[in-house]
Amino acid sequence: MASEPPENDIRSKWQNQPNETTRMSIEEIRQKAWKLQRKARREVLVLYGFALLFVVFFGMSFVKANDTLSRAGFALMVVSALYFPYQAQKRLWPRSESTESASTTGLDFYRRELERRRDYWRHIWGLLGPLFFSSGVVLLAVLKAMKNPGLWLNLLPFTLLLAIWAASFIPLRKRELRKIQREIDTVDALRS
Amino acid sequence: MKETEFRLDGKCSQDDLYRETAATYGVALDRLAQAYEADPEIRRDLLQEIHLALWRSFEGFDARCSLRTWVYRVAHNTATSHIVRQRRANAQNFVGLEEVESLPDKNGDDLAADQANALERLLKLFQRLKPLDRQVILSYLEGMDAASIGEITGISPGNVATKIHRIKNILARRFHRGGRDG
Numbered sequence: 001m002a003s004e005p006p007e008n009d010i011r012s013k014w015q016n017q018p019n020e021t022t023r024m025s026i027e028e029i030r031q032k033a034w035k036l037q038r039k040a041r042r043e044v045l046v047l048y049g050f051a052l053l054f055v056v057f058f059g060m061s062f063v064k065a066n067d068t069l070s071r072a073g074f075a076l077m078v079v080s081a082l083y084f085p086y087q088a089q090k091r092l093w094p095r096s097e098s099t100e101s102a103s104t105t106g107l108d109f110y111r112r113e114l115e116r117r118r119d120y121w122r123h124i125w126g127l128l129g130p131l132f133f134s135s136g137v138v139l140l141a142v143l144k145a146m147k148n149p150g151l152w153l154n155l156l157p158f159t160l161l162l163a164i165w166a167a168s169f170i171p172l173r174k175r176e177l178r179k180i181q182r183e184i185d186t187v188d189a190l191r192s
Numbered sequence: 193m194k195e196t197e198f199r200l201d202g203k204c205s206q207d208d209l210y211r212e213t214a215a216t217y218g219v220a221l222d223r224l225a226q227a228y229e230a231d232p233e234i235r236r237d238l239l240q241e242i243h244l245a246l247w248r249s250f251e252g253f254d255a256r257c258s259l260r261t262w263v264y265r266v267a268h269n270t271a272t273s274h275i276v277r278q279r280r281a282n283a284q285n286f287v288g289l290e291e292v293e294s295l296p297d298k299n300g301d302d303l304a305a306d307q308a309n310a311l312e313r314l315l316k317l318f319q320r321l322k323p324l325d326r327q328v329i330l331s332y333l334e335g336m337d338a339a340s341i342g343e344i345t346g347i348s349p350g351n352v353a354t355k356i357h358r359i360k361n362i363l364a365r366r367f368h369r370g371g372r373d374g
Binding site: 009010011013014015017019023024026029032033036103104105106107108109110113117183186187189190191192 | 207210211214218219222223226240243244247248256265268269272273276288310311314322323324327332333334335343344345346347348351363367
């Protein structure tokens with residue numbers, strides 16, 4: 001052992017370590033695949049279930065509303081409530097990626113994961129935007145309907161919190177985007 | 193590591209390929225999962241995920257690369273997905289081999305006494321590494337040459353050679369002094 005180069009010593013230690021062996025029979029694998037598919041579908045269906053509740057609630061509010069602004073706000077809320085599970089479905093619905101994963105090198109696969117993260121941060125306003133916008137319209141309609149203008153002040157703490165969140169979120173998003181881009185550049189440099 | 197260059201002759205079914213893989217690479221896959229996940233419970237799930245991904249992948253195995261390359265690509269890519277997801281949840285940052293190489297080894301003085309824990313420390317090192325560096329060091333420890341590592345990871349031969357050089361430095365500095373003494 002004493003004359004062995006260091007890398008061979010640690011290599012043999014690594015390869016001969018005692019391990020906890022996991023074996024799965026073909027039947028277990030089929031079961032697992034089926035369960036995973038069912039789980040993903042269930043998660044998406046639950047999201048659509050919640051969305052349906054929102055659609056019913058805001059739909060009824062839309063019918064009852066008298067002014068155009070409120071109606072527009074509730075209609076937008078209905079669209080937002082459906083948009084969110086649709087986005088989730090795109091991410092969660094079972095896909096067959098395994099064959100693709102085998103023909104993709106580690107570098108390409110990791111780059112794609114980084115791109116996915118970058119796109120998420122890049123388009124985060126696109127995901128949150130409809131919800132914020134429709135909530136804003138509904139809020140505006142509620143404020144307009146208020147008889148006592150002094151009640152506007154009650155919304156001040158909420159507005160302040162929202163402003164603080166937005167002020168800290170914008171640089172955070174930029175930093176995250178820069179970090180991911182740096183990592184993508186590093187990965188690209190490994191190709192040549 | 194045994195160099196298995198199993199190639200499909202067009203007659204093997206998805207199940208046959210999976211059985212062959214589990215028999216030949218099962219133990220190496222256990223080690224791979226260890227390098228990606230410290231928590232034993234989550235590791236078991238990750239390992240099952242890898243086995244499932246492999247079985248699914250064999251539906252489209254076209255023998256354009258060796259079975260070994262195919263198996264390691266699927267396994268590493270599944271595990272990479274896992275750690276990218278985990279990183280999102282834990283906001284954990286990974287480091288590259290270059291940074292590890294330049295960091296002083298806090299355990300350096302205790303290496304002789306600590307040699308028994310070399311594997312434990314090696315695992316801790318893996319779990320801090322960036323995904324691609326983890327793939328290179330793992331493949332290296334499994335006994336693969338630079339060409340095979342390049343085929344699995346997609347990293348150019350020159351960059352693989354640089355990374356292997358760094359890995360050797362790190363291993364010699366951090367894991368060998370105790371071995372030489374003992």
